[in-house]
Every structure is written in structure tokens, then in C-alpha cells.
Amino acid sequence: xxxxxxxxxxxxxxxxxxxxxxxxxxxxxxxxxxxxxxxxxxxxxxxxxxxxxxxxxxxxxxxxxxxxxxxxxxxxxxxxxxxxxxxxxxxxxxxxxxxxxxxxxxxxxxxxxxxxxxxxxxxxxxxxxxxxxxxxxxxxxx
Amino acid sequence: xxxxxxxxxxxxxxxxxxxxxxxxxxxxxxxxxxxxxxxxxxxxxxxxxxxxxxxxxxxxxxxxxxxxxxxxxxxxxxxxxxxxxxxxxxxxxxxxxxxxxxxxxxxxxxxxxxxxxxxxxxxxxxxxxxxxxxxxxxxxxxxxxxxxxxxxxxxxxxxxxxxxxxxxxxxxxxxxxxxxxxxxxxxxxxxxxxxxxxxxxxxxxxxxxxxxxxxxxxxxxxxxxxxxxxxxxxxxxxxxxxxxxxxxxxxxxxxxxxxxxxxxxxxxxxxxxxxxxxxxxxxxxxxxxxxxxxxxxxxxxxxxxxxxxxxxxxxxxxxxxxxxxxxxxxxxxxxxxxxxxxxxxxxxxxxxxxxxxxxxxxxxxxxxxxxxxxxxxxx
Numbered sequence: 001x002x003x004x005x006x007x008x009x010x011x012x013x014x015x016x017x018x019x020x021x022x023x024x025x026x027x028x029x030x031x032x033x034x035x036x037x038x039x040x041x042x043x044x045x046x047x048x049x050x051x052x053x054x055x056x057x058x059x060x061x062x063x064x065x066x067x068x069x070x071x072x073x074x075x076x077x078x079x080x081x082x083x084x085x086x087x088x089x090x091x092x093x094x095x096x097x098x099x100x101x102x103x104x105x106x107x108x109x110x111x112x113x114x115x116x117x118x119x120x121x122x123x124x125x126x127x128x129x130x131x132x133x134x135x136x137x138x139x140x141x142x
Numbered sequence: 143x144x145x146x147x148x149x150x151x152x153x154x155x156x157x158x159x160x161x162x163x164x165x166x167x168x169x170x171x172x173x174x175x176x177x178x179x180x181x182x183x184x185x186x187x188x189x190x191x192x193x194x195x196x197x198x199x200x201x202x203x204x205x206x207x208x209x210x211x212x213x214x215x216x217x218x219x220x221x222x223x224x225x226x227x228x229x230x231x232x233x234x235x236x237x238x239x240x241x242x243x244x245x246x247x248x249x250x251x252x253x254x255x256x257x258x259x260x261x262x263x264x265x266x267x268x269x270x271x272x273x274x275x276x277x278x279x280x281x282x283x284x285x286x287x288x289x290x291x292x293x294x295x296x297x298x299x300x301x302x303x304x305x306x307x308x309x310x311x312x313x314x315x316x317x318x319x320x321x322x323x324x325x326x327x328x329x330x331x332x333x334x335x336x337x338x339x340x341x342x343x344x345x346x347x348x349x350x351x352x353x354x355x356x357x358x359x360x361x362x363x364x365x366x367x368x369x370x371x372x373x374x375x376x377x378x379x380x381x382x383x384x385x386x387x388x389x390x391x392x393x394x395x396x397x398x399x400x401x402x403x404x405x406x407x408x409x410x411x412x413x414x415x416x417x418x419x420x421x422x423x424x425x426x427x428x429x430x431x432x433x434x435x436x437x438x439x440x441x442x443x444x445x446x447x448x449x450x451x452x453x454x455x456x457x458x459x460x461x462x463x464x465x466x467x468x469x470x471x472x473x474x475x476x477x478x479x480x481x482x483x484x485x486x487x488x489x490x491x492x493x494x495x496x497x498x499x500x501x502x503x504x505x506x507x508x509x510x511x512x513x514x515x516x517x518x519x520x521x
Binding site: 057086088095106142 | 381384385386387388389390391394395397416435436437438440443445446447450451453454457458482483486487490491504505508509510511512513516517519
């Protein structure tokens with residue numbers, strides 16, 4: 001792997017109703033954003049099981065992004081609030097083992113915010129380039 | 143605080159306590175008492191549900207051994223049972239039980255919680271070998287404690303979890319059996335803590351006084367200080383060894399996925415843990431694929447994944463009882479590992495498991511506006 005051209009791998013869990021739609025809007029608007037992100041559509045940010053985040057890091061992801069609706073706008077009323085507490089917990093557990101908080105982002109991106117989605121991915125990719133590859137090596141994890 | 147009643151033991155702690163428990167049964171305060179008892183065949187001491195006062199002759203609640211955290215046992219007794227039950231428990235067992243109550247696994251409705259002060263326990267294997275060699279290990283242990291040796295001069299070390307436990311006194315109980323600060327060969331003290339406890343005192347017709355054993359507060363503080371020092375040293379050591387995922391994998395390198403730690407844990411209450419479901423029953427082809435991308439694949443797989451998941455699921459509820467380490471067949475320092483994570487996760491939510499039944503568990507509740515720092519976005 002060439003450090004000069006380190007391209008982070010970002011796994012993104014996007015909620016169907018808001019962030020995934022925003023990503024779609026970014027696409028139809030022909031906005032350009034880094035291809036480092038691999039999108040997985042979830043029905044709600046509140047259905048992102050922490051095990052998905054864990055597994056992503058254990059399998060070599062450099063960053064994980066969870067996109068949800070703004071609080072108050074969740075299609076399932078409060079899934080996003082559950083996600084927020086889960087991410088707070090994950091920050092602590094992952095942080096304990098050297099996976100920096102800045103590698104797991106939870107962001108609210110509404111369906112109409114195509115621009116914001118593109119900008120957020122650009123920002124995360126930039127940040128991960130600063131942080132470098134995640135230290136978790138697949139080979140070293142038993 | 144509460145009122146105190148001294149019980150004169152005259153060197154026979156168990157007899158004195160059996161008298162009180164017998165009264166609790168005879169006067170119908172409880173239909174049964176769960177209390178550690180000497181087992182008939184070996185010198186093992188196990189929680190025993192006693193209904194017949196004659197059987198109280200075998201009680202030994204101060205025996206320095208806790209083969210299993212009784213929280214789950216008490217949860218089972220209070221489930222689908224309207225008859226009043228009394229349970230004699232140590233601090234970690236009470237705290238874990240209260241967490242189980244919050245998870246609807248048990249109830250305090252028809253329960254009289256009797257908490258004993260805890261000087262620590264020996265690992266079961268060590269206790270059994272000590273008990274085989276000495277006639278009355280409980281008395282020797284209590285004498286050692288009173289002399290200031292803290293049980294360290296009997297031929298085995300106390301479980302590390304106990305040496306770093308900051309909760310020697312059971313907090314949220316109805317009645318407390320106070321031994322710290324007292325001389326158990328002379329007397330034990332009953333402390334009537336809750337309203338239920340005070341009612342019990344009245345029913346038993348026992349006189350109570352305002353002052354407890356002199357020097358108790360100082361003795362409790364001193365014990366806590368010693369344990370906090372051990373705790374801080376142990377947590378620093380484990381953090382040093384497991385600062386990254388490779389370090390964590392390293393320390394669980396000998397793990398065989400037996401899940402004893404999960405079974406022994408009083409707050410891991412899932413009837414079917416995801417790790418024993420099809421989710422983790424991979425096809426042979428999958429193992430080969432993984433081995434192919436990595437070059438080699440340690441089997442069984444998902445070991446680090448399991449421990450990290452368990453930390454996510456229960457670290458906020460960890461009471462530090464150490465049964466996980468005790469249960470591990472390969473001496474993995476599970477307790478130290480989990481306490482070092484619990485330290486962070488519990489602080490993040492300002493949560494102390496077992497502190498109060500009224501406090502909701504961190505992931506059982508959420509509010510519209512909170513933890514703004516997680517997203518960094520404020521509308």
C-alpha cells in the first residue's frame with residue numbers, strides 16, 4: 001500500500017428515508033464526491049447493529065459512517081435517538097482499543113440535503129487521509 | 143443510615159445468624175431463605191434455599207467463597223412466585239440483581255434483601271483445598287481479617303476482583319449484616335436499612351440503637367482506599383497491554399470460545415446469545431475464503447469479535463464481581479479487561495450499576511436532546 005496515495009475505505013450505513021435519499025439526490029444532481037465510500041442502505045439509522053460497525057473495522061474499514069434523519073424527523077419516530085446513544089457507547093469501546101472516535105461518524109443528513117451529503121463524505125475522506133489507515137489488521141485479529 | 147442491633151456471637155457467628163434467620167422463617171416474614179450453606183458431602187458452600195429452620199444449622203454466609211454470582215438465582219426465585227423470600231447476598235450480587243430487575247428478569251416485591259459485608263472471596267478451587275486442610279476456614283478467615291492480614295495469610299490469594307472492589311458494603315438492601323469495623327468473634331451487627339428492614343426489626347422484636355460498631359466508617363474507608371489502589375494499578379496494567387485491537391487479540395489468544403465468561407456473568411441474561419446462533423455457524427467455504435485472504439485463520443473464529451460485542455452489550459452493567467475470570471479455563475483476565483472498558487462506558491453515561499433501582503440503564507432510555515457531541519450538529 002502506497003502511503004502517498006492512501007485511499008481510505010469507508011463503509012456507510014445510510015437510512016433509507018433521509019440520508020440514502022440525499023445520496024441519491026447528490027447523484028442525480030451530478031455532484032462529485034469521493035468514491036471511497038461504500039453505501040449500505042438500512043431502513044433506519046436505529047437498525048444499525050453495533051456488530052455491523054465492529055465487523056467493518058475488524059475486516060479493514062478505515063472509517064464507518066452512519067447517516068440518519070434529524071432528531072424529530074425519524075420515520076420510525078426515535079430510531080435515530082437510539083443510534084445516537086449506541087454510537088456514544090461505540091466511541092468509548094472502540095476508543096478503548098485505539099480506534100479513534102473520528103473514524104466512526106454519525107451525522108444527520110435530510111433527504112433534501114444532497115449537497116450536505118457530498119460535503120460530509122468529502123470531509124470524512126479528508127479526515128481519514130489525515131488519520132491514516134486504521135491500525136486493525138485483518139491478519140492480527142483472531 | 144439506619145438503626146443497629148448488635149448480635150452477640152460468642153465465637154459462633156453461624157449459630158447467631160441462624161437464630162435470626164430462624165425467627166424470620168418462624169414469624170412468617172419469609173417462607174424461605176436463600177443463604178450460603180455448607181454442603182453435606184464436600185466442604186463446598188453453595189447458595190441454598192432453606193424452608194426448614196432445622197436446616198439453618200449448616201449456614202455459612204461468611205465463608206470466603208462465592209462459587210457463582212447469586213443474582214440470577216434470586217431473579218429465578220422472584221419470578222412467578224408470590225411467596226415472600228429472603229436472600230443473603232454480597233454487594234456484587236445485590237448490584238447485579240438490581241440490574242436484572244431493571245431488565246424485568248426479577249422482582250423486589252416479595253423479597254427481603256439481606257446484604258452481608260464482604261471481605262473478599264477465594265477462587266473456588268483454592269477455597270476447596272483450604273477447606274479440606276482446615277476445620278473451620280470461615281473462623282480462620284475472619285480472625286485473619288480482624289488481625290489486619292485481610293485473609294492473605296491462609297495460603298491463597300483472594301480473587302483479584304475482590305482485591306479491587308470498591309463496594310465492600312451492600313448498599314441497596316433491606317437489612318445489612320455488618321462485620322467491617324466489628325469483631326465477628328464477639329458480635330455482628332444488624333443494620334435496619336429500608337422501611338421493609340425496619341418493619342422486620344419490629345416484627346422480630348429486636349431492640350435497636352443509633353450507633354453501630356465504633357470505627358466502622360473508618361474501617362470501611364480504609365478497606366476501600368486499599369482496594370482502589372489495587373484497582374487503579376490493575377486497570378493501568380491492562381490498558382497498557384491492550385491499547386489496541388492487536389493487544390486485545392493477543393490477550394484473548396488462548397480463548398476457546400467456551401463462553402463460560404458469559405454464562406458466569408450475572409448480567410448476561412440472554413437465553414440465546416447471538417454467538418451460538420446460525421449467525422456464527424459459518425459454512426466451510428467461508429472459513430476457506432477467510433483463510434485465503436489472510437493467509438491463515440485461527441480457529442475457532444470470531445473470538446475478538448465476541449469479546450468486543452459483549453463489552454458493547456453489557457459493560458455499562460458490569461459490577462466487577464469477577465466471576466468471568468474465575469470461570470475462564472485458560473486464565474484470561476476477563477474481569478480486568480471488562481472493568482477497564484466499563485470504566486469508560488459507565489462514565490460516559492454517568493451510570494453506576496446497582497446504585498439505584500430508579501436509574502434507567504443507559505441503552506434503555508434516550509431523550510430528544512442529548513449527546514450533541516456525538517454528531518457535532520445542533521439544529
